[in-house]
Amino acid sequence: MTVISMVQNMVSDWKAYSPVGTEQEVRFICDVLNLKPNSQILDLYCGYGRHAIELAKCGYQVTGLDVNKDFLDIAKQKAIEAGVDVDFRQSDMRDMQYNQRFDAIINMFVAFGYFSDIENSEVIKKIAQALKIGGCFLIDLLNRDWMIRNNLNRYWRHPSGEYVLAYKIELQQGIAIMRRELLNQITGTKTRAEFVLRAYSLTEMNNILEENGFSIVHSYGGFDGCEYTKDTPRMIILAKKTQTC
Numbered sequence: 001m002t003v004i005s006m007v008q009n010m011v012s013d014w015k016a017y018s019p020v021g022t023e024q025e026v027r028f029i030c031d032v033l034n035l036k037p038n039s040q041i042l043d044l045y046c047g048y049g050r051h052a053i054e055l056a057k058c059g060y061q062v063t064g065l066d067v068n069k070d071f072l073d074i075a076k077q078k079a080i081e082a083g084v085d086v087d088f089r090q091s092d093m094r095d096m097q098y099n100q101r102f103d104a105i106i107n108m109f110v111a112f113g114y115f116s117d118i119e120n121s122e123v124i125k126k127i128a129q130a131l132k133i134g135g136c137f138l139i140d141l142l143n144r145d146w147m148i149r150n151n152l153n154r155y156w157r158h159p160s161g162e163y164v165l166a167y168k169i170e171l172q173q174g175i176a177i178m179r180r181e182l183l184n185q186i187t188g189t190k191t192r193a194e195f196v197l198r199a200y201s202l203t204e205m206n207n208i209l210e211e212n213g214f215s216i217v218h219s220y221g222g223f224d225g226c227e228y229t230k231d232t233p234r235m236i237i238l239a240k241k242t243q244t245c
């Protein structure tokens, strides 16, 4: 299949990276977290800061962590333009060393499952360590059960260009093999990459979260607040840290 036909057949996910999509996501984040002004939020894998900056505008103290310097440079520039102060940090999240610092941690746009099962659990452990008791963790994933039944291509716009993403699910290991193509509109060049993402079911996420002292408060199927079902493309989990492990 060519990229053009992939785009024509796409499930358009363009809203996800557009200001409209981000606005809806931030409204949802604020509603479900229901934090006091000045609460400390960590945007884990903040990318170019689209949520971190909007949350700072809402009056929260925001830290944004990402490994990618180029994204962080865009984020810092956008924060200056928006007139907000966000503590952007460049780090591999596996090196994160926060201890009971945050009231909430968000992990947006399918930024989990990059490593082995053991390392992915370690990531959740680090998140638990970084949260205060009673703090909330909001994680936005693709719904594995939906992905299996809807092997559709996705497409979105991004400051680096236009992404086209195709995937197939390998059932035994529960991994999604993702093929990503970035079209740079200015230079016309295409960059291709293939990567593997562990696609967790809600049951598996529940187990990992419970092992690390979390209880799931709610699972949503979209940023309009709808319930998670097998038919919702997203699986957005709100969990509370109820104990230290």
Ligand SMILES: C[S@@+](CC[C@H](N)C(=O)[O-])C[C@H]1O[C@@H](n2cnc3c(N)ncnc32)[C@H](O)[C@@H]1O
Residues within 6 Å of the ligand: 044, 045, 046, 047, 048, 049, 050, 051, 065, 066, 067, 068, 071, 091, 092, 093, 094, 107, 108, 109, 110, 111, 114
């Ligand atoms: C799908 S993007 C999501 C970005 C952002 N949450 C958003 O919604 O715009 C995933 C992000 O994870 C970052 N990332 C990947 N591996 C990482 C790691 N080991 N530590 C920190 N950040 C990482 C990438 O640089 C990228 O910005």
